[in-house]
Amino acid sequence: MRLAMIGRLFPRNETLEVVATRVHFAASPESVWQGMLFYEEVPCRPAPLLRMFLPVPVRTRGEKTRAGSLIECTYEGGYLEKRITAVEDARSVRFDVLVQRLGVEDSISMDGGSYEICAVSGGADVVLSTRYRGHLRPRWLWRPLERFLAHGLHRHILDGMRSTVEAVAPGSELPAFSAKG
Numbered sequence: 018m019r020l021a022m023i024g025r026l027f028p029r030n031e032t033l034e035v036v037a038t039r040v041h042f043a044a045s046p047e048s049v050w051q052g053m054l055f056y057e058e059v060p061c062r063p064a065p066l067l068r069m070f071l072p073v074p075v076r077t078r079g080e081k082t083r084a085g086s087l088i089e090c091t092y093e094g095g096y097l098e099k100r101i102t103a104v105e106d107a108r109s110v111r112f113d114v115l116v117q118r119l120g121v122e123d124s125i126s127m128d129g130g131s132y133e134i135c136a137v138s139g140g141a142d143v144v145l146s147t148r149y150r151g152h153l154r155p156r157w158l159w160r161p162l163e164r165f166l167a168h169g170l171h172r173h174i175l176d177g178m179r180s181t182v183e184a185v186a187p188g189s190e191l192p193a194f195s196a197k198g
Contacts, residue, residue: 029126029150030154032156033149034148034150034151036146036167036168037145038145038146038172039143040143040175041137042140042142042182045140045141046135046136047107049107049134049140049143050108050134051182051185052182053082054177054181055088056074056170056173056174057077057090058076058077059177061176063170064173071119071166072119072120072121073093074090076091077091078091082104084102084103085101086101094119094120095120096119097127099112099129100112100113108133109134112129114128124152125152125163127149129147130147131146132145143178145174147167147170149167
């Protein structure tokens with residue numbers, strides 16, 4: 018990737034960035050929990066913009082709802098390893114990225130993320146968060162693109178979850194998206 022060549026020109030950035038996207042589902046927290054997906058599990062292809070900047074996911078292996086589990090994520094030309102660090106059934110999953118070999122490490126390093134599910138009137142809210150370190154400089158130039166891509170990644174995942182939840186509970190409303198961070 019050409020961006021990786023640019024990233025090699027600068028020292029590693031140690032500043033942790035967090036991007037969060039909130040969605041409302043017209044379904045119970047338990048239904049949303051059952052439909053929770055990682056990026057590598059979303060059945061439809063990512064949008065062209067995501068495919069242009071991010072490796073294409075192939076599959077995932079491991080138990081994402083058990084603390085301590087190791088999740089192996091395979092991509093076209095690379096892989097990630099995640100460790101589930103905390104689980105509260107039908108409420109939250111947190112994970113750390115232990116290994117990243119995706120070919121984008123000189124541009125961006127993934128640190129981890131979380132899914133937070135909260136019961137609200139009319140359903141459940143989900144907040145999907147990603148923690149990362151961007152290495153491209155100047156940061157003021159690259160940070161907006163990184164955030165835009167992270168929210169796009171979140172929307173892709175949450176749309177996949179919506180499809181899964183709606184397949185179980187037909188007639189559910191489409192979630193409304195909002196971006197934070």
